[in-house]
Amino acid sequence: MGYFLVDDLSIFAPVKFLSPFSFCMFLITTANAFGQEFDAAADTLKTKQLDEIIVTATRNERMVGALPMPVSLIPKNQIKTMGSLRLNDVLTEQTGLVVVPQINAQGNGIQIQGFNPDYTLILIDGEPIIGRYTGSLELSRIAIGNIKQIEIVKGPSSSLYGSDALAGVINIITDRPTGIRTNAAMRYGTNNTLDVNADVAFTKKKWGVYVFGNRYHTDGYDLSPQNFGKTVSPFTNYTFNSKLTYKFSSATDISVAGRFFDEDQVFRFEVESNGSRTRTAGNGNTHDWNFNPVLTHRFSDKLKMIARFYSTHYLTETKLNLETDGSPYYQDNFEQSFTRPELNAEYFFNDRNILTAGGGYIKEMVQTSRYGDEEKRFQETSYGFFQHEWLPLEKLTVISGGRYDHNTIYGGQFSPKLSSRYELNKKVTFKISGGVGFKAPDFRQLYFNFNNSAGGGYSVLGTEVALDRLAELDAAGQIQIYLFDPNRLGALQAERSVSINAGAHVKILPSLKMDLNVFHNSINNLIETQAVAVTTTGQSIYSYRNILRAFTQGVESNFSYPVAKYLSLSVGYQLLFAKDKDIAEAVKAGYMYWRDPITLATKRLKPGEYFGLYNRSRNMGNIKLFYDHKPSGWEGSLRVIYRGKYGIGDIRGNIQGEIIPPSDRNSNSILDKYDDFVSGYALVNISVAKTINQTIRVQLGVDNVFDHTEPVTIPNLPGRLFYTSVSYSFSKKNIQP
Amino acid sequence: MNLIKSILLIAVVSGFVIAFTGCNESEDPVPVVATTITNLAADPGTGFNPANGQPTGLTRKFTLFSFKTGEIILNTDSATIKWDLGFNGTTIIVNSAMSGPGTSQAQLVNGIFDELTTAPADGYKSDNDPAPIAGAPNPNLAIPTGSGQGWYTYDGAAQVNRPTAGKVIIVKTSEGRYAKMEIVSYYKDAPASPTSANIARYYTFRYVYQPNDTKAFN
Numbered sequence: 009m010g011y012f013l014v015d016d017l018s019i020f021a022p023v024k025f026l027s028p029f030s031f032c033m034f035l036i037t038t039a040n041a042f043g044q045e046f047d048a049a050a051d052t053l054k055t056k057q058l059d060e061i062i063v064t065a066t067r068n069e070r071m072v073g074a075l076p077m078p079v080s081l082i083p084k085n086q087i088k089t090m091g092s093l094r095l096n097d098v099l100t101e102q103t104g105l106v107v108v109p110q111i112n113a114q115g116n117g118i119q120i121q122g123f124n125p126d127y128t129l130i131l132i133d134g135e136p137i138i139g140r141y142t143g144s145l146e147l148s149r150i151a152i153g154n155i156k157q158i159e160i161v162k163g164p165s166s167s168l169y170g171s172d173a174l175a176g177v178i179n180i181i182t183d184r185p186t187g188i189r190t191n192a193a194m195r196y197g198t199n200n201t202l203d204v205n206a207d208v209a210f211t212k213k214k215w216g217v218y219v220f221g222n223r224y225h226t227d228g229y230d231l232s233p234q235n236f237g238k239t240v241s242p243f244t245n246y247t248f249n250s251k252l253t254y255k256f257s258s259a260t261d262i263s264v265a266g267r268f269f270d271e272d273q274v275f276r277f278e279v280e281s282n283g284s285r286t287r288t289a290g291n292g293n294t295h296d297w298n299f300n301p302v303l304t305h306r307f308s309d310k311l312k313m314i315a316r317f318y319s320t321h322y323l324t325e326t327k328l329n330l331e332t333d334g335s336p337y338y339q340d341n342f343e344q345s346f347t348r349p350e351l352n353a354e355y356f357f358n359d360r361n362i363l364t365a366g367g368g369y370i371k372e373m374v375q376t377s378r379y380g381d382e383e384k385r386f387q388e389t390s391y392g393f394f395q396h397e398w399l400p401l402e403k404l405t406v407i408s409g410g411r412y413d414h415n416t417i418y419g420g421q422f423s424p425k426l427s428s429r430y431e432l433n434k435k436v437t438f439k440i441s442g443g444v445g446f447k448a449p450d451f452r453q454l455y456f457n458f459n460n461s462a463g464g465g466y467s468v469l470g471t472e473v474a475l476d477r478l479a480e481l482d483a484a485g486q487i488q489i490y491l492f493d494p495n496r497l498g499a500l501q502a503e504r505s506v507s508i509n510a511g512a513h514v515k516i517l518p519s520l521k522m523d524l525n526v527f528h529n530s531i532n533n534l535i536e537t538q539a540v541a542v543t544t545t546g547q548s549i550y551s552y553r554n555i556l557r558a559f560t561q562g563v564e565s566n567f568s569y570p571v572a573k574y575l576s577l578s579v580g581y582q583l584l585f586a587k588d589k590d591i592a593e594a595v596k597a598g599y600m601y602w603r604d605p606i607t608l609a610t611k612r613l614k615p616g617e618y619f620g621l622y623n624r625s626r627n628m629g630n631i632k633l634f635y636d637h638k639p640s641g642w643e644g645s646l647r648v649i650y651r652g653k654y655g656i657g658d659i660r661g662n663i664q665g666e667i668i669p670p671s672d673r674n675s676n677s678i679l680d681k682y683d684d685f686v687s688g689y690a691l692v693n694i695s696v697a698k699t700i701n702q703t704i705r706v707q708l709g710v711d712n713v714f715d716h717t718e719p720v721t722i723p724n725l726p727g728r729l730f731y732t733s734v735s736y737s738f739s740k741k742n743i744q745p
Numbered sequence: 746m747n748l749i750k751s752i753l754l755i756a757v758v759s760g761f762v763i764a765f766t767g768c769n770e771s772e773d774p775v776p777v778v779a780t781t782i783t784n785l786a787a788d789p790g791t792g793f794n795p796a797n798g799q800p801t802g803l804t805r806k807f808t809l810f811s812f813k814t815g816e817i818i819l820n821t822d823s824a825t826i827k828w829d830l831g832f833n834g835t836t837i838i839v840n841s842a843m844s845g846p847g848t849s850q851a852q853l854v855n856g857i858f859d860e861l862t863t864a865p866a867d868g869y870k871s872d873n874d875p876a877p878i879a880g881a882p883n884p885n886l887a888i889p890t891g892s893g894q895g896w897y898t899y900d901g902a903a904q905v906n907r908p909t910a911g912k913v914i915i916v917k918t919s920e921g922r923y924a925k926m927e928i929v930s931y932y933k934d935a936p937a938s939p940t941s942a943n944i945a946r947y948y949t950f951r952y953v954y955q956p957n958d959t960k961a962f963n
Contacts, residue, residue, distance in 0.1 A: 489835070491892035491899050539892065539901060548901050599855050601911025605937045608929040608949070610857055610910050658901045667902050673938065675907040677898045 063134070064159040064179040066395060066407065067168055067364055068354055076405055076429035077441040078509050078525045078564070082158040089634060089645050091695045091709040091731060093195065093203050093224065095180070096147035098158060101649050101693070103580025103630060104564045105160075107147065108623055109724040116724055117144030121162060121527055122560030122586035122624050123175030127447055127503075129165070131179040133265060135300055136172075139322035141342040141376075143452065149269060149294070151247040153193065153205035154220035156181045162564075163509040163527065164445025167409045167425035170391055174445030174505045174531070182265070185209045185216030185253055189739035195707075197731025201226040216253035222246065229726045231719035235664040236278035236287055239723045245271035245294075259306045270295040277328060278665055279337075285665075288337045290328035297321055310356045316368075319347045342376040344451075352393075360399040364409075367392040372451075380457030380473070387451070389415045403431040407441075418448045418502045439525075440510040449500035453535055453552045467549045468537070471500050474551040478541060481549075488544045497538070497551050505531040520569045528561040539658070557589035558621065574637040581629040587620040591678050602674040602682055619655060619679040622671065625688070627652035641699035652688040655679035656721060666720050686721045707733045777962060779858075780815055781951040784933055787832035789946040800946065807831030807838060812916065812924040812954040826919040834946055835897060835906060835931070837888045840919060841871035844886075847919035851887040853895060854913050858951065864915050864923040864960040888914060896928050904941040906931045923960055926952035 061069045065079050072081055082098060092098045096116040100107040106119040117125025125144030130137050137145055152158075158180055165173040192206040205222035224247075228240035251265045273292040278285050298320035306312045321344070328338040352366025370389040375382060395409030410424040425443030432438060449471075456470035457477055469477050478494050481487050511525035538553040562584035570576045594600045600613040619626075632647040655671035657679075671683040695709035708731070715728040791802030809818040809828035818828040826847035831838040840847030850869035854861070870887040877886060892899035896914065897906040908928040916924045932939040933947040953962045 489891070489899075491894075493891065493894065539899070542899070599911070601855075601857065603908070603910035603929065608935060610927065610929075612857060612911075670900060670902045672900070675898065675910040677893065677909070 076427035076439045078162040080160045094148040095150035104582040116147045120175040127174040129173040129177045135318040138346045151222040164443040166423035166445040171448045185218040191737045193735030195733035198729040214255040218251040220249040237276040241275045243273035265300040268297045287331040288328040292326040294324040313353045316350045321345045345373045362397040364395040374451040378458035379455045405429040435515045437513045442508045445505045447503045469551045491539045501533045523566045525564045531558045560586040586624040617681045622655045622657035625652040625654040644696040647693045650690040653685040705735045783949045785948040787946045807833045839887045843876040844872040851916045858927040905939045924954040
């Protein structure tokens with residue numbers, strides 16, 4: 009594989025759309041045809057690897073610079089320099105992405121453009137990861153030792169991917185078998201965290217095999233040692249991943265991928281119920297597997313078809329026993345499966361027109377003790393989609409597409425999308441895209457019948473079961489008070505967003521590049537948990553409700569500048585406004601008030617004093633320096649990640665039984681400037697690595713250098729972490745430069 | 746009947762002078778005053794369980810209040826029209842329909858207490874079916890119960906009820922007179938940041954009662 013100056017090549021419009029038949033050859037011939045441009049590639053600072061191809065945005069291999077929607081790509085070498093181990097480590101450092109804890113302040117989900125983690129679709133090689141049993145996906149489940157790159161598309165992508173892709177799509181592209189190579193790495197750090205992984209790639213003639221294995225163990229950490237149990241309990245997990253490829257002919261190939269993941273966690277909890285504290289110990293087990301054969305056939309140099317099959321299974325179980333006598337105290341299980349055959353085709357009409365179309369069928373199953381029974385609940389979805397990539401002018405790209413999903417529970421959803429890119433000149437390129445995203449009410453929101461006595465004492469009831477269950481409790485005299493009229497809960501509808509992203513890529517100087525993106529997401533039928541009642545034992549009962557309208561809007565900007573030959577600087581910033589539309593309008597109309605907690609005087613909230621939704625920071629940003637000196641093998645990084653102040657809603661206690669004080673202190677239940685906020689903070693991460701003889705790499709690093717912690721409000725933020733790692737790589741055809 | 750012993754304090758808000766003329770229907774407008782009632786006990790019980798914050802020894806009786814006299818009315822007078830509002834826990838009843846023999850009505854309006862210079866012409870409700878039970882939710886009361894539904898919002902983390910800012914209760918008494926009131930605390934001595942350790946079921950509210958036949962509050 010050679011090196012290409014992708015950004016410059018892409019200004020020649022026909023190059024942007026590559027025949028599915030001979031992708032690489034086409035690039036090479038084109039590059040040679042424009043020899044002058046190719047010479048520019050000699051400038052090593054400007055060169056980018058051919059790897060800067062992204063599939064997520066269009067479902068086809070396209071160059072990042074040629075796409076009309078906001079996309080970003082995190083390559084493997086950057087992940088390695090950062091010393092990251094799990095998906096959350098990588099994502100938390102990206103502009104506009106925030107890793108946020110979930111219910112009970114546990115776990116790690118991803119917030120994009122102000123959307124909760126439930127609204128971002130997370131894929132491995134184009135297939136969804138399941139197991140969102142509290143709504144968001146636990147990012148630490150994903151080991152990243154076998155990742156080739158991480159692709160992030162912001163803005164709604166339901167037009168290609170269906171439900172859940174409102175805020176965007178994160179697609180983890182795993183390594184494929186190339187050449188003959190092997191890599192083994194071991195990392196040890198604070199909290200007795202040991203990560204060992206190894207992979208082997210082997211290709212011979214038509215065969216290719218890739219195998220990856222990872223073991224991760226941590227003792228967890230304890231931010232509140234005065235309490236029983238740990239903030240994050242010790243856990244150990246194993247990830248195995250394999251990929252087998254076979255080339256039947258130059259036109260037909262197959263890839264069969266599989267993943268297996270197993271995690272064991274050892275808990276110690278102090279459960280408070282009815283004022284008495286009970287010490288429990290137990291364990292949690294999570295495992296998932298998937299199976300993903302993909303058959304690709306090129307009928308001609310114009311038509312390519314891909315048949316995909318994906319089946320995945322997720323299971324998590326928690327058991328707690330009384331510490332005193334070991335008798336069972338609490339048991340919880342959640343099992344989910346997802347199976348999907350899909351067929352899609354890419355037709356290359358000519359240099360200026362490419363059509364992609366496809367269809368598929370999904371069958372999902374959930375079975376859990378959290379629904380009050382162990383019945384299996386199914387839903388089925390049939391869908392079809394199309395996408396037209398069109399170059400009406402040399403400098404203009406227009407991509408239009410849409411998808412129709414039909415589901416056995418929520419009915420039909422049509423999600424269109426239109427994107428366009430225009431090159432004003434060599435320095436400035438404009439991009440704009442608009443689309444519709446949707447998220448179906450999930451099993452949990454419909455059928456939950458869950459009483460968590462272990463997690464601080466609360467119940468969650470899906471809307472389909474809430475009325476019956478509340479009536480039962482009421483009849484048994486267990487309801488102390490209603491906080492919300494259950495009859496107003498109603499049936500849940502799919503959440504829908506209409507979004508626009510508009511931006512520009514500007515070369516301010518030949519080497520100073522800026523990406524700017526302005527976004528607005530208008531969300532309807534947003535589903536939120538709703539506190540419905542309190543039981544006579546003081547436990548809250550929650551259900552779900554379509555909160556009518558919200559919006560998120562803001563600006564994201566990224567600058568990149570090569571300070572010196574081997575040193576690159578990047579600066580990212582996001583400004584975000586995320587608000588409940590109804591509240592924003594009430595404030596504007598003068599109908600929102602606040603009471604001074606000291607004087608007890610009531611005042612009118614002025615426009616501008618309403619801060620917005622909880623858990624959203626208005627400002628966030630990062631400054632990163634990456635040093636990569638290939639001749640000597642030294643590399644290093646200094647990254648500063650800032651998250652501005654934000655508010656906390658009424659989420660009650662955290663896992664260690666500590667009350668998380670909600671922001672609202674002036675009796676209006678909204679977040680305004682007079683409330684308490686979690687202060688803004690910056691995390692500083694440093695890493696240094698040296699590669700010897702292109703085979704042995706030694707790395708040292710410190711994450712969270714200044715040991716910033718917020719034990720009560722940010723339990724998912726561990727303190728300072730030291731680590732060291734050693735890796736060994738061998739490849740028969742050494743493709744290092 | 747421990748209720749009678751409930752401490753009742755009438756504080757006069759500065760800037761006003763109580764001018765009880767005592768004279769009958771004079772044509773001169775009588776200056777109406779804003780009065781603050783602190784620690785009106787709404788069945789606080791005899792104690793509370795520190796483990797779960799739940800009160801013990803509840804009487805399940807409503808504490809009755811008259812705007813006209815600005816005082817608590819004995820429960821022995823519950824079958825009269827002497828009282829306008831009754832308090833028990835977070836439940837507030839008006840003396841009408843299922844709650845009492847009177848024709849008192851009420852409504853919640855959004856606004857700032859001082860800015861509400863005139864009572865609304867309509868929109869008043871009586872306490873309709875079913876009959877209110879002390880401490881139990883009842884969506885058909887003139888002043889609805891439930892967090893975020895009526896006058897307060899429950900803060901689940903702090904486990905306290907906060908009177909929602911900007912909620913003003915307008916009462917039309919059985920005698921056809923108007924009063925406006927704003928509840929500012931549900932806890933004894935109105936602490937600035939109440940916690941579950943504070944003693945609940947003690948109302949602090951301010952009100953303006955218009956003794957004349959007018960909707961004006963100034």
